[in-house]
Amino acid sequence: MAVTVPYVENFRPVRDILPLERLSAPVADPTLTDPSNAAALIDGEWMTLDANYKLVRACDVATAGNEASLPSFPLWTESGRFDVQATAERLVTVIWMGAWEFETLIFDAAADIGLGDPITTRLQLVKVASITISGKIYSGLVGATSSDTNPTVGRVTRLPADNGGWLRIRGGSGY
């Protein structure tokens, strides 16, 4: 039987992540931390801040193809974590500051959105947009170009075809 993405783990650091600044902040819509919610957040999605210092998806996931227009940060919180559901305000963790490299399954290599390009080459820029994976829409990664006007978040360091289906990127400070 074929295993479909998303997996239980969809985001995995490949460099030391503990020295990085990690932000634990409430989710603006706490119901998204309920793993039984059809729109539940999963690790490897991209988040941004709202005016109340709460985290929201970086792009509109009502439909696929919407780009993130604000800086966004990777969600390092697996769906259904007890420590998230145990808090009244449902705090989740994003990678906030520092340079990082990680692998993710939450991307669409074929997507060609706005001024971007499909993900085809190493060191290509990536940006955040709403993408469809297994019939659901997530805030994930798509290919970008230097002409993109919306924020880019990193560069491809290993292509999925060479990495067991995982997209490896580096980002944060000075990518």
Added chain:
Amino acid sequence: MSGSRFNSLFNTRLSEPGGKEKLAQLGGSYIRDKLREVSFVRKILPPEQVTRNDCQRSTKHDTLVKIVDVEPKSRAMVLNFRGKPSANFIRGPRAEVGFFTISSEIFQKTEQELLAYEMPLTKIIEENSVKDIQEIEDREFVLHIEAAVQALQAEANSAASAPTLNASAIGSVVEFSVRKGQLARVASTDDATVRPVQRQDFVEGFKLLDGNRLRAERGLVTEVDFDDVLSWTVEDQGDRIQSETTVDGYKYNTLLGRPYIRTIKTDILRPGNIYFFTSPEFFGKFYVLNQTKFYIDKVANKITFQAWEDIGMSVINIASVRKIELYSADATANDADSLLSNFIPVAETALGAVNNRVDQGLKFPQVVNN
């Protein structure tokens, strides 16, 4: 021992083998900014120590939960001699209590700058960190009990969420788990003014629980609301208590036969909100997985310290908490009067607001150091 001596010794000891464990001295005098109070949730839900062996893992992530059994339902029945009782294939509900961390800030200072303080800075922060952590416990608890009373109120009104409850809505809302106080009920406007608590408010609070095969065993009230008890008249208290109260204040641990807990944390439990609880065995659980730990380290001349604990807290039986509101405005999520921020705990980052104005130069007489 003076504070400056403590700071100096602190630096020395941190550099010695085993020195981190030896830092337990007291000393110094300094101006305190505010009263600090131990946790009130620990008086309502006494914490139970648990270990990893008491908890369950998940197959999907690396966090822990403790599963708690809830009493199964049962009943008896009348039969004639040839009758047969109905069957009950027993099933007891179970609830999960998740664990999370409460931490202080990561405090940092250089060895040299620490010498500029005459108060034992590190000791003060260590002691205050424990109370800071307990403040967050209380804030989480208030958010949980508020969610519980509103959920039950919604159910009683056959609504998806609790209906607006302000003075204008009295009579159209079933006040099952949240009830307006006696003076708030007759207010002419829906406002944030906290009316003085009346004897009848406590009685109505008790009855919210006592009428449902439960018993109100304790109340939680702010110090400022409880101050209004001192204004109760001889008709409320009788002449003996009235005389005592006039001289000594109200000095009993019970009010109308029930224990109560007073708190000065009015930025967490906002004035005008009085909660009533059953005894803990009907109510919920407060588990401590890791007691408060204090970490301190010195790398070169930089000192770093942090405190944290790992706990789980859950209102398992939401019917075991009820609330009286002493203000006439709406305090549901509907925020019908746009005054909700007056009634709910302030943001975590806004806790611990500073009372003194020393940094702004406001102290008298003004003495300027040039």
